[in-house]
Amino acid sequence: MRSPRPTSRRTAFRTTAVLAGATAVLALPVGAAFADSPAAPQPRVLPGVERPAVDRPITPPTAPSSKPARGYVTTARLADGSVAKIYEIGVGHVEADVFAGTTRLGTLAGRDGRPAYGRYNGLHITLYPNGTVSSWVEDAPKPKPKPQPKPEVVQESAARIVMPDGNVAEAVYGAHGDRVDLSTANGHRLGTIDLKDPNVLNDGWMYKLVRDGRDGRDGRHVLKFVVIDGKSGGNSWVYDFDSGRLIERYMVATGK
Incomplete structure (x- = not known):
């Protein structure tokens, strides 16, 4: 039976050196060890398996615009054609x-219910809170006011006659013809007579x-x-139409 081979001194030294080397590696600072280490290989993607998620920087959400929305109202033509x-x-x-x-000349802004005013090359603009505008040009002649038609003035004249029965007659002549308006003493209307009736x-x-x-001087019939x-x-009693004066009287009992 062969006896165990004695360990040589060379083998024992090699073992000691390996252990000493391992101890030296572990004694390095942790940061130095990560810094000197080669980049780790990316994991291989197998067919049918999604690629591992890669961390990306987080993008902060976009802040909503603070500018208020503009709602179109209308387009108005100004005094100079703009x-x-x-x-x-x-x-x-x-x-x-x-x-x-x-070409955009500019913007008028009216706030808090107050009108806004602007001027450009002699053009004056006013923007009102209700969304309407007015404008005028300095060098342009001011528009002349249009003449307003005058209401028709009907010239009429009336002669008041208190008749023998106590009623009242008003003899009226004017633009609408001659007539007599009849009423009671207290103003109750009885009717009207004219040359047609x-x-x-x-x-x-x-x-x-x-x-x-x-015919009278003005071409009217004497009534x-x-x-x-x-x-x-x-x-019977006869009255002058224009003056209302009693001009004739006829009584049956005495004749005239």
């Missing part, structure tokens, strides 16, 4: 972009508008107003 595009921004806040052709009866009394047969009492058999 235009204003009007927008509503919020309560009491309107804006108007002024354009000459495709010259006779009317009221409680036994007859009222008549008659032509005299002569008379006649009142006849039918209850008394025909007593």
